[in-house]
Amino acid sequence: MKTYEGHDLFHYEDFPFDYSISDCLHYAFGDLLSNTTRGAVAEFIVAKALDLNTDFPRRDWESYDLLYNGKRIEVKASSYLQSWNIDNDRISKISFSIRRAGEYNAESGKYSEKQHNSDIYIFCVLTESDWVKLDVSDLSQWRFYAVPTRLIDSVCGNQSSISLSSLLKNFSPVELTYYSLKSAVDNL
Numbered sequence: 001m002k003t004y005e006g007h008d009l010f011h012y013e014d015f016p017f018d019y020s021i022s023d024c025l026h027y028a029f030g031d032l033l034s035n036t037t038r039g040a041v042a043e044f045i046v047a048k049a050l051d052l053n054t055d056f057p058r059r060d061w062e063s064y065d066l067l068y069n070g071k072r073i074e075v076k077a078s079s080y081l082q083s084w085n086i087d088n089d090r091i092s093k094i095s096f097s098i099r100r101a102g103e104y105n106a107e108s109g110k111y112s113e114k115q116h117n118s119d120i121y122i123f124c125v126l127t128e129s130d131w132v133k134l135d136v137s138d139l140s141q142w143r144f145y146a147v148p149t150r151l152i153d154s155v156c157g158n159q160s161s162i163s164l165s166s167l168l169k170n171f172s173p174v175e176l177t178y179y180s181l182k183s184a185v186d187n188l
Contacts, residue, residue, distance in 0.1 A: 003056060032136040033083040033126075041136060042077035042124040046144070049181040063103040063117035068185065074118035074149070078164070079126035081134055091129050094164035098152055116149045120188055122181070123147070123167060144181045145173040148188055 006022035029037045040058065043065050047054050050068045058065075064072040076096040085092070098121070102111030123145040128134045135141060145167060155170050156162060167173065176184050 031083050033079060033081065033134075035082075038079060038126065038136070039075070039077045042142075043075045045139065045142065045178065046073070046075050046122050046124065046181065049144075049178050050185060051182065063101060065118075071120055071185070071188075072118040073185070074116070074121045075124060076121060077124040077126070080129040081126070081131060089131075094125055095161050096123050096164075096167070097160065098156060098162050099160040100158065116153055118149050120185065121147045121149055121152060122185070123164075123173075125164065139178040142178060144176040144178070144184075145171075146176065146181070146184050146188060147171050147173050 004021045006020060006025065008021045009016040010019055010021075010024075011017060029040070031037060032041050040060075043058060044054060047066055050066070052066060052068060065075045066073040076098070078092075078094045078096055080091045080094065082092050098116070100114040100116055102114050103117050104111050125143045125145075126134075126136060126141055127143050128138075128141045133141075147167070151171060152162075162170075174180075174184060
């Protein structure tokens with residue numbers, strides 16, 4: 001599969017246009033706070049914190065987000081501020097999807113029974129609640145919580161989401177920063 005650089009231009013056969021892959025990425029993903037994009041940003045941040053190779057595009061069809069030292073990791077992200085609510089000072093309640101999913105088998109074309117397909121969940125919270133100070137790229141504004149999936153299975157059962165307050169109450173995870181995330185995952 002071909003990978004692209006930001007400066008690569010769109011073209012029609014050998015005729016280049018005046019817009020680039022970077023222009024496309026800005027259009028499609030320039031709002032780093034949107035729910036879908038924020039999730040991909042959180043995966044990227046966690047991958048960098050774990051020193052994983054990010055030279056290749058993420059594979060969003062996998063049954064987990066990252067593979068680190070043989071551990072399958074599911075990354076979930078939430079934020080107090082939402083791009084769809086920019087004209088409002090309302091702070092969102094933090095919650096995360098923990099929905100079970102089937103694992104796709106390309107050979108059979110079928111999905112396995114629905115389950116949690118990771119060993120660890122990393123919950124990422126963009127903590128800034130002031131629009132003026134909000135900066136998705138400022139890693140000091142993010143907090144992380146790592147929880148073994150087996151605990152989520154035993155406590156949450158078939159639950160499809162969990163609030164931050166329930167996560168903290170039920171699992172008492174250590175609040176992690178970007179710099180402490182790797183050692184915490186190593187020790188799980």
